[in-house]
Amino acid sequence: MSNQITGRIIGISQIIQIPSKNGGSPFLKREFLLDATTYDPYTGERSEYENILPLEVSGDKCAELDQFKIGDIITVSFALQGRSWTNQDGELRRMTSIRCYKLEARRQAHQPAIQPASQTQQQPISQQTSMSPQFPPEVDANGNPKDDLPF
Numbered sequence: 001m002s003n004q005i006t007g008r009i010i011g012i013s014q015i016i017q018i019p020s021k022n023g024g025s026p027f028l029k030r031e032f033l034l035d036a037t038t039y040d041p042y043t044g045e046r047s048e049y050e051n052i053l054p055l056e057v058s059g060d061k062c063a064e065l066d067q068f069k070i071g072d073i074i075t076v077s078f079a080l081q082g083r084s085w086t087n088q089d090g091e092l093r094r095m096t097s098i099r100c101y102k103l104e105a106r107r108q109a110h111q112p113a114i115q116p117a118s119q120t121q122q123q124p125i126s127q128q129t130s131m132s133p134q135f136p137p138e139v140d141a142n143g144n145p146k147d148d149l150p151f
Helices: 061-067 125-131
Strands: 003-012 016-018 027-035 052-058 073-086 092-105
Touching: 003 052, 027 061, 052 061, 061 092
Parallel strands: 052 092
Antiparallel strands: 003 027, 003 073, 016 027, 027 052, 073 092
16 A cells, blocks of 8 residues: 655755764755645645655655756655664654655646647537536535535
């Protein structure tokens, strides 16, 4: 099972090299900030509760971040990783990190997909309007959207 989240890149750090304890190759990591704040599906208004995530990539994935810029919308597949250690005072400490292993660019919502003319299908206007969802959707007495589904 894959963990995924989509959001807008709002910051990308430089590559950090962590020296190896045994003199081998340094460990490379790079952090970036992803704004995954949700929007109301009916009004399009941004939630008042921000969801800004500090994420990181390591090794060869560090260079993969170069293809993205601030403002790009991406979907990130990630794994949660944790470790524990004992600090200098003898306290057991724990740390969780979000390690990304796949970064996929997403098309901006305001940019239309360009299709070859042979693949575009024209529908009569009467069909387009009859199939479009009602906005705002009808709601029941509890304020929940009405639908015809039995479940």
